Amino acid sequence: MNDFSAAQRSRVTMLDVAEHAGVSKASVSRFIGDDRALLSDAIARRIEQAIAELGYRPNQMARGLKRGRTRLIGMLVADIRNPYSIAVMHGVETACRAHGYSLVVCNTDRDDEQERQHLALLRSYNIEGLIVNTLGHHRAELDELKREMPLVLVDRKVEGLDSDMVGLNNPQAVEMALAHLERRGYRNVLLVTEPYDGTSSRIERVASFQAQIAQRPELTGSVLETGDAFAQHVEHFLNTPADGPKALFCANGVAALTCTRALREIGCRLFEDVGLIALDDLDWYPLVGSGITALAQPTEAIGARAFECLLKRLRGDAEAARNVDFAPVLVERGSTHGFRGD
């Protein structure tokens, strides 16, 4: 059997190809790179054949070392198990590949120390740009990185970090949710969010909610964070007499999961006793009760756009930091059909 513990598994190198083809390394390099035009057909053919026969693959490490261009993009994700992150990541990766870049993803598991380590790691691998979807503690590391390469924030802003940012138009999302609920006859809305924890998108959604509720005389609203005794709090909301039908508004997919779980625990009928609209549109939304109405985020587009921002910067764009806000898409299902207003 092979012994892989040997540090260097002797791979075929550019020199091997050159000798096999009877040319210089430079010619092989030109063939590999974008200078193939400078080669005579005869030599090009010989090199091509040598590469095929030897199964040569250029060593990207060496290339990167020499050129300073690794064609690597890094992405820092707070929670890889969150479907939103996955979906965005998928969008980023597709865009990367379309432009000849590769994506290195690091998951922090919402842990600050891991964030620090991963940032160091990405830096040590000479990535050319970074997409960040975390809380961004460790400002020091982030600042260093920002000095060395372009950086794009996704979904969550990092306080004081002046970077491009792409995410959801949160005020608009809240507006769409409330307009829909009001139209459907709901009057009393409970916004359910994960603990803010410094996450800008959560904070924005709650702030928009409160501002807009104040502007809508038809509606009353309150806010509840998931956490201890969450189900009891929901139950209390449901049992409190109010001036009209009640609905829950989940600020993201995780909140929707927690919330639905709680409603079942309480023994609530889905969704006759209470309406529900949720941000994100997960696979299982249609399967619960009469189906959960969603405000889908265009995650694929968000990811693609994040990469495009990076690419622009890599190509020299030095304009002021931009904000790109995407609009959500309303997907109506049974959970907001309880009380028809039209």
Place this chain on the structure above:
Amino acid sequence: MNDFSAAQRSRVTMLDVAEHAGVSKASVSRFIGDDRALLSDAIARRIEQAIAELGYRPNQMARGLKRGRTRLIGMLVADIRNPYSIAVMHGVETACRAHGYSLVVCNTDRDDEQERQHLALLRSYNIEGLIVNTLGHHRAELDELKREMPLVLVDRKVEGLDSDMVGLNNPQAVEMALAHLERRGYRNVLLVTEPYDGTSSRIERVASFQAQIAQRPELTGSVLETGDAFAQHVEHFLNTPADGPKALFCANGVAALTCTRALREIGCRLFEDVGLIALDDLDWYPLVGSGITALAQPTEAIGARAFECLLKRLRGDAEAARNVDFAPVLVERGSTHGFRGD
């Protein structure tokens, strides 16, 4: 504003540190590496300080180039949006980090051409080992890689590739499912699977199912692939008179999703008209109808084990290829409570 289009963003290098500390590069190298013991305290301290002041980070590309050890593990995933893959990947990544390795994940989106490109990519970045969770077409590339580095298969075997393999004990999983269904009083079981498509785990599950059904006089069974007119086929199964209560057995999480969707489309009551047990245990299983009974895969453990296999090989283990089979865990929910037999 900065201009990142400049190829080489001048980063602080080992030489900078050496000069700043008034020592040689070799000493810095020793400090960085595992030879710190060879340094006098005085010099070590000066280097440490210089590193801190300059914010020096060793360049992994250069290290990898020189030592032939990149501390990089590659993982090839067929479908990054499949929760199973994510969960396993999380396990792998955690194990990697615990041993000082980093994980580079490539998603093929079930596309053969992308598989080929990603394999070439991983190879070009000098990964030290590879974890594969795809169909493994492109045997040529895989064989080359296998010659250069250890390789571990996850969930799906690749025909003719003699590698370590870690996954679920499929016969046992089927056994547990059928035993549970039988105990609960179900007599007529429909196995729902995604199209085989050469996926070994799917084939094994179906084969085990058919073999075991033949061994159980109490049960009758049949198999259905998801796809065109799937809902109609399910409906037909439900409407066909049988000798006892009916149940569906979904061979994985995706099948469970498709299946549940179909049942709702048909207007089936979940789960009074039919029982359901599904492999994998996804977030939303508890939320559908009376909850879906699951055979959870220990995904975290599978991922961790896959990495450990790799590590063993990297450390020189040259034994014959091993198979590691994990047992699933039964999680009972309402979907199999329709007909109590005990």
Place this chain on the structure above:
DNA sequence: CTGTTAGCGCGTTCAT
């Protein structure tokens, strides 16, 4: 068009 040369940042002999 092609080959020669000199590094990229680092680890590793060798000396000392």
Place this chain on the structure above:
DNA sequence: ATGAACGCGCTAACAG
């Protein structure tokens, strides 16, 4: 215990 010199695989000048 420390430093000088060489080379990992490759690209980018510069010659020819």
